[in-house]
Amino acid sequence: MKKLTKLLCASTVLLAFNTLGQTQTTEIKTEKVTLQVETIATGLEHPWGLAFLADGKMLVTERAGRLRYVNADGSLSEPIAGLPDITVAGQGGLLDVVLHPQFADNNQIFFSFNQPGENGSSTAVASATLTGNTLSQVQVVFSAQPKIESRHHFGGRLVFAANGDLFITLGDRGSRRDDAQTSDTHHGKVVRIQTDGSPSTLNPYLQQENALADIWSYGHRNIQGAALHPQTQQLWTHEHGPQGGDEINITRADVNYGWPVITYGEEYGGGKIGKTEQAEMAQPLHYWVPSIAPSGMTFYSADLIKPWQQDLLVGSLKFGQLVRLELTGETVSHEERIMIGQRIRDVRQGPEGAVYLLTDQKDGQILRITPKK
Numbered sequence: 001m002k003k004l005t006k007l008l009c010a011s012t013v014l015l016a017f018n019t020l021g022q023t024q025t026t027e028i029k030t031e032k033v034t035l036q037v038e039t040i041a042t043g044l045e046h047p048w049g050l051a052f053l054a055d056g057k058m059l060v061t062e063r064a065g066r067l068r069y070v071n072a073d074g075s076l077s078e079p080i081a082g083l084p085d086i087t088v089a090g091q092g093g094l095l096d097v098v099l100h101p102q103f104a105d106n107n108q109i110f111f112s113f114n115q116p117g118e119n120g121s122s123t124a125v126a127s128a129t130l131t132g133n134t135l136s137q138v139q140v141v142f143s144a145q146p147k148i149e150s151r152h153h154f155g156g157r158l159v160f161a162a163n164g165d166l167f168i169t170l171g172d173r174g175s176r177r178d179d180a181q182t183s184d185t186h187h188g189k190v191v192r193i194q195t196d197g198s199p200s201t202l203n204p205y206l207q208q209e210n211a212l213a214d215i216w217s218y219g220h221r222n223i224q225g226a227a228l229h230p231q232t233q234q235l236w237t238h239e240h241g242p243q244g245g246d247e248i249n250i251t252r253a254d255v256n257y258g259w260p261v262i263t264y265g266e267e268y269g270g271g272k273i274g275k276t277e278q279a280e281m282a283q284p285l286h287y288w289v290p291s292i293a294p295s296g297m298t299f300y301s302a303d304l305i306k307p308w309q310q311d312l313l314v315g316s317l318k319f320g321q322l323v324r325l326e327l328t329g330e331t332v333s334h335e336e337r338i339m340i341g342q343r344i345r346d347v348r349q350g351p352e353g354a355v356y357l358l359t360d361q362k363d364g365q366i367l368r369i370t371p372k373k
């Protein structure tokens, strides 16, 4: 209860509108810094992923199946033409977007989406060349197998590895069979591919029969947040537990992260799912009971919010919070919950060091967080 009182105090806010009435600014006192939170864009239908371009522009996905530019003044472009067919249903639709590491030279982007096909749909990833308001040379470089009828647990975060491979996070599609534990489906896996779609040469099952060569790690439930650690270059992820048991993991090759055999969560409405530990299954680095419903994640590394350097920032859908985790090596040593008051879908560090949030609403927004001047 003490913690809750503190949270409420911390969210004491001041509201201000600029003369156009478009930018709403909120002030939030946090443990280390007083923040200014500005609404810089509105009118996005369940925005999911954000990528920064030059000149203050951004690319943003809407789960409803649209990709748009956000201009420096917060205005939105018309939807960018050329997306493939997307099944928009439940948690599925257009998901993440990232720029190729050499985007400045090749204009290539990668995006994840719910791809229709025989027997249902599955998470897929395509590369495309972005020219003006059009995508061309759209090529599907990954398509999760099998496709099934399910509106749940698509994963979908995309992160480039230091060597130029692409990590794709996936969910179990709500199957609750042993899918996340088997090596012949993509359900409940992280995969690692080269940009042409071939498996990474570092993957663990390249020579193994009846195993998918693009699998990197397994035993995941649904990963909607992933980021590379700026020093170690390892992939950190978080995943949704069922009722309770959301986790943070360092996602290493050939490691079994346990779902659904081990979990700190329980069935919705109560009831045991599994045990909490088993040999050869990795324990999470950190877990939340009750669930925060995490989505979006970034390591903070800029000078702008100096007291947050080296911290891990995670969005919470359920509690409308930005969660700040202080790390000591591979241990979470402190957690702060910062009340934003809207479901948070994505968390990114912008080129100038501000933190950008996407809110998960029918009329979704982009929020920009900077220290109070």
Ligand SMILES: [Ca+2]
Pocket (backbone or CB within 6 Å): 219, 247, 257, 258, 259, 262, 263, 282, 283, 284
């Ligand atoms: Ca686990």
